[in-house]
Amino acid sequence: MSGGIESILPSWSESAIECRGVCMSYGKLNVLSNLALTVPQGHIYGLLGPSGCGKTTLLRCIVGRLRISKGRITVLGKPPAFPGHGVPGRMVGYMPQDLALYDEFTISDTFWFFGRIHGLTSKETESRISFLIEFLDLPEKSRLVRNLSGGQRRRVSLGAALLQNPQLLILDEPTVGVDPVLRSRIWHHLLEIVKNGQVSVIITTHYIEEARQANVVGLMRNGNLLAEAPPEKLMQQHGALTLESAFLELCQSSDQSASQLHMNAEGAEKELHQHSEDCDESFLILSGSINQEVTEEPKLRVDWNMWGKHIFPKWRNIAALMIKTFVRMKRMPGSLCFQFLLPVIQISLMCLCIGGEPKEIQVAVVNNETDGLFFSQSLLWHLDNSSVHQVFVNQSKAIAGVEDGQYWGIIGFGANFSKYLLLRIMEKQVTEQIVDGGSVHVWLDMTNQQIAFTLQLKLQEAFEGFIKDVLGIQSYLASLPVKFEVPIYGSKNPDFTTFIAPGAIVSITFFLAVGLTALSFVMERKQGLLDRCWVAGVSSLETMLAHLFSQLFTMAVQITLLLIFVFLVFKIPNEGSLVLIVILIFLQGVTGISMGLVLSSAIDDEQSANQASLGIFFPNLIISGIIWPIECIPYPLRYLSMALPQTYAAEALRCIMSRGWGLTHVMVWRGFAVTLAWNTFFLILATVILKIRR
């Protein structure tokens, strides 16, 4: 059997594809075992076999998308993904089984997209589009792919593979769902393009009989090639009238060989040898015999190039991918508005609902004062009416009201409140009874900390205002012996919104970027779009960069709207540099994108991507000191908090906005440094995972 298929098939000097001793498995599932296959240059090769036998897997190994564990593959003279090789790239036209088309594209957009990647000129693209539309009987080129029928989509997908007139066509079931007339036209076209010997085609099909038009057919079963020969020879050999019956016969004899091998390995080996000798003149190759020979061949596998086939990114590809993203955005205005407005909605809700002062707190007032001064009344006038709603009732109704949850507390005055209060202020020595009678008695429902704190604060403010009224310039006599001077940073009455806003801005930007990146990559991978672009010559680095650049545009709009709302609408104070604020938020967005890349490289379906994004969101929000100061976090967790991407970034933004600090302060540059470090880490991690999982 030396020389393999080349020695027995007529007049093909070179092979377009050569596979020798190829093994490939998904985890423990061995899909290709010791497989040998030769696609002669300038011929059509029909790869046949039952569902699940490994045809698609083999094609993906041939285009370099899957890594083989053993053996050798040569495509157009070099291993796939060899540096500088056009496979993947312009030399190969790949039509995957799962169509892999952008639903939001029109037919014309689809061809333009692949045309840009292959570096076709506008004129070339236009003329190919006109030809393909006519040849593949496609509807108007302005029709959206998502509105096409299954068969029409399949033809668009075939058109994308034919677009650049590649030297090698790899077509995974291009004729499924295509009517017999068009099927015959497609075969006719394939026969035409291979005529001059420059183009080779490997095609899989479930319609075994249509493969009779191929120059060679390979019959695959259980990851092995049972036979490889011109169809007529194969039928002749088995005395079969159809290719299907020849295939059945081959399967049966392969089963018999396998069971005999199982019963008596030595005997079976002899038999196989005899059988292969018998077949030597018959153009039939049993995979067992050919494979034994080639497993000894040196293994040549290129796996150093994690990015595909070129190390330096091509701007042409990045531009094509960015145009793709913008076209898709244009076609999905609802989704675009959602992306732009979501951060604004989130920050607005946060500013409106968190950190504000409670309003209309119902409080029962029990005023038993009977003397003529009515200081109690004067003090109640100073109580902020917008926050505290006073309801005058008697003692028993007040207690019952608090117990029923009707009031948040009771403010009580004794019968001699005014008299005793005056005595307390004026006299040097007073009894405890006078101090007690001159005090406002407050019973609070303390189950709601924020409301209870507000009531305490409002009563304190009311008392201060009242004392000023009563004592005028001598009011200091009744003040606390603690004086809060003008604050060094911030205002005397800080609000919680000012504290939470910087952290909220950072986490909204970060998680939106995580979610959008992870989802878009996972969806594209699932639909086979990433694979198809990769085979067309786009490297993973270019895909990442294009996503980053387009996402930066989205982020620019998001951040502009976010800051307009934060500073102009909600008037959150800012003492620092707007430039630093914008850069830090952008960097956090980029960290989010890189984390999204990590998730999408590790996760295969959108549900898991959503779960992962959500799963990270809440713990991160809680532990990063965004909602509550990190000083409240117990120690082991505080170390974890410090290591998270948002803790120091939120702190830095807070320092810029509230204290007006710049990069000279450690708390500010530390936020930038940690953000950049996380960026680098996530990008390296995504690259490593992509390399491992490729």
Ligand SMILES: Nc1ncnc2c1ncn2[C@@H]1O[C@H](COP(=O)(O)OP(=O)(O)OP(=O)(O)O)[C@@H](O)[C@H]1O
């Ligand atoms: N990503 C994957 N992970 C794990 N197993 C896989 C994966 N892709 C395919 N397989 C398995 O590998 C085997 C071969 O699949 P493959 O898609 O190559 O078959 P096929 O011959 O192309 O089938 P069909 O004609 O139905 O498309 C099948 O058992 C399939 O379940």
